[in-house]
């Protein structure tokens with residue numbers, strides 16, 4: 498009997514233990530197991546916990562939490578990929594550093610600028626950039642939590658960069674990092690230099706005639722007893738310089754117009770041979786002055802050229818003017834026209850002083866004169882070839898120069914000829 502009671506008691510205890518284990522311990526064990534797997538980044542097959550309803554609800558809530566977290570993860574990595582794509586598309590170098598000046602992120606343009614690739618997150622900025630001119634604005638933006646702009650030379654020593662360092666501030670206004678943009682301003686600098694040179698050149702060209710006018714006017718006003726010859730001489734000098742001024746202003750206006758957006762062409766069909774014969778007829782006197790021999794070589798069956806006649810005249814006048822100015826006495830000047838391929842090539846060739854190889858690439862620049870003293874003496878301002886180049890470009894063409902010092906020069910104007918297409 499006693500054994501029976503003990504047996505039943507034991508059974509009850511075992512059943513109670515089994516029930517308790519199922520009710521209280523097993524859900525905890527399963528929950529622990531689930532959390533461990535999630536922690537390892539695994540995806541559990543089921544979230545169904547064995548146990549009472551509250552335990553099953555915890556399992557379901559956990560599943561929802563995990564789904565939500567995965568969705569957030571996906572969104573974050575998509576956002577990061579988008580930010581990286583924007584960074585990569587930037588042609589300017591971009592860099593983000595933390596408060597200890599370690600690199601958080603940088604784009605390929607920055608890596609290229611500093612010739613280091615790949616730059617991993619966490620790299621100290623000083624390992625990449627040693628130039629204090631670059632480090633300084635970034636450091637100041639961090640220390641003072643204020644944006645800084647600086648102009649520096651790129652590591653390749655060729656480009657000019659503008660660095661804009663902007664702090665990333667926290668709620669207390671302290672900088673927790675800096676975003677720095679490295680913008681290439683070489684072209685801007687170059688344009689600025691060209692503009693400054695241009696102003697300096699124009700002022701320089703204006704100074705001589707103006708001071709001559711001033712001096713001569715003073716003489717006329719103050720010296721009352723000038724004889725007729727002296728007065729005439731003064732007027733002649735003033736006339737010569739006013740002619741020069743007029744030429745300069747005309748050339749400047751012509752260039753300004755050619756460079757402006759308003760520049761347009763009045764295209765006509767031009768019979769090149771007749772055109773060149775007519776233009777060169779006006780040059781007889783000047784050619785005779787130096788006893789120069791001018792030859793025209795244009796094939797009889799030369800196709801008509803579609804171009805702006807007035808501007809083409811300007812081209813020929815400028816090229817002939819140079820050929821005459823820089824030719825020796827008794828020299829020969831040859832004007833040739835040819836149509837190899839689909840372009841028309843118009844060249845003016847002389848046997849004059851020639852141009853040094855160092856000057857040759859620059860003769861089409863505004864105000865560039867290979868031999869300043871001689872050109873000025875001959876009344877040149879260095880704008881003629883620049884006008885020729887612009888006119889050629891306006892026609893969709895280009896210019897070329899070939900020269901040997903002491904032997905002569907050939908300037909070629911190459912124009913596309915739609916008529917031949």
Ligand SMILES: Nc1ncnc2c1ncn2[C@@H]1O[C@H](COP(=O)(O)OP(=O)(O)OP(=O)(O)O)[C@@H](O)[C@H]1O
Pocket residue numbers: 748815819820823847849850851852860861865866867868872873876877878879880881882883905906
């Ligand atoms: N045929 C040439 N022979 C030798 N040098 C030349 C010749 N053509 C041009 N040059 C050189 O190139 C420079 C630029 O020529 P460009 O025609 O632009 O200026 P310029 O003749 O001095 O002045 P401008 O044409 O404005 O009166 C000249 O100053 C000269 O040094």
Ligand SMILES: [Mg+2]
Pocket residue numbers: 815818819877880881882
């Ligand atoms: Mg000239």
